[in-house]
Amino acid sequence: MTPAYYDIALTRKYARDNESSEMLDIALANRVYDIGRFFSQLGVGDIFQRLAASGSTDFASSYAKVEKSANKMLDRLIKDFSAIE
Numbered sequence: 001m002t003p004a005y006y007d008i009a010l011t012r013k014y015a016r017d018n019e020s021s022e023m024l025d026i027a028l029a030n031r032v033y034d035i036g037r038f039f040s041q042l043g044v045g046d047i048f049q050r051l052a053a054s055g056s057t058d059f060a061s062s063y064a065k066v067e068k069s070a071n072k073m074l075d076r077l078i079k080d081f082s083a084i085e
Contacts, residue, residue: 011024042074047063050062
């Protein structure tokens, strides 16, 4: 279904011109998935944002606060992914 939707609807039916279709091709060819964002519940991924927002530079302290729970959650994720195989 996805190839048909892309080929027919997006590149032909809804595209205004050839450049629009080409731009869509470029966007889809260069998409990136940041797996870290998917697992942001570990609490580690947003440390730098929190530091910047608070004006702090104390990374070590911020990391120490979430390290134990992040490692527990990471172990659980690894176990869950291992079960998929």
